[in-house]
Amino acid sequence: MLRYVGFPTVLLSAVLACAFVVTEAHAKTSAKTAIHVKDVKVVAGGGGGPGAAYLTIINKSNKADKLVGAKSTAASRVMIHETVDEDGVLKMRHAKSFDIPASGKLVLKPGGRHLMLMGLAPEVKPGTKITLELQFQNAEPVKVTVPVLSPAQAHADESKAK
């Protein structure tokens, strides 16, 4: 059944500027459970628009953990999200947490699991940096500082990684 559902008439007052991307400068580790964070990137809309963070979390301990939240002084709220592709239809959904297997890793990448950054500060632009704090069920929080890139640069990063 193909159907189009109308939208509310509310207009967003903030104007979405071009999307930006943030990537981490250095990998960080939480000693308590040997959580290691690397390859952090955030795609975000400027002008208060939303952004999405991508990263890899490596769990070097033999105890499973969970990514349960995140926050940033550059965003009013950071949420755990997942884009799912259901028969070609892309749906963005909340998630309570993402599992990090013991001696395994959790990968957040475009088109799938990600962190969504709402209400990004207007000064978040390519060339600037933001700090992101990741929160875990067991491990101590991990803070990463990441420079802002353009979406084209982020795409180039993705291409290089393949």
Place this chain on the structure above:
Amino acid sequence: MVPRGATCAVLILLALACSKKQDDQEEKHRRAPEVMGTNWDGEPFKLSQTYGKVTALVFGYTFCPDVCPFTLARMRQMYAELGDDADQAAVVFVSVDPERDTVEKLSQYVPAFDKRFYGVNVKGDALHAAVHAYDLRVRKGQSLGDPEAKDQYAVDHTGTIFLIGKDGRIHYEHPHDASVDTLLKDVRSLLEEGT
């Protein structure tokens, strides 16, 4: 000496075969339904104005931070790889979220990828018609962010990339995450075929 009747029969068969081939072509590649709205620069937009070029048509929304920026970034790379041939191609981003994606907002989003890209606001019944015509599924999705904020929501939508030939027909349909190489191959094929 070939009998005149036989010659006529051959000609008729040939004509029928040609007609059949044309019908098959039309059956195989349906005409891209018209999309009418307003481009990010404030100018009226009709998809049919891109006929004569090879067009990549995608539907999305700017509030989406996870998929749409990467699709458009791949389009940007595709343009770069096409070089001078990019003048014979068009990229059209149609918002499925016209209330939030005003022309002003599109003007700050789409040209950041490439000023040659179209970013189109299509309103009301016209969008409804386009969604049906392209067999898309579009639905207001989950509320995101602040539960009290009514303007923070996802829009579930089909992510297909439609590649339209110079003939105004849809020749390829790719998923949203199709690689630049895949898109380039098909776009170049359509450019060379002259369709």
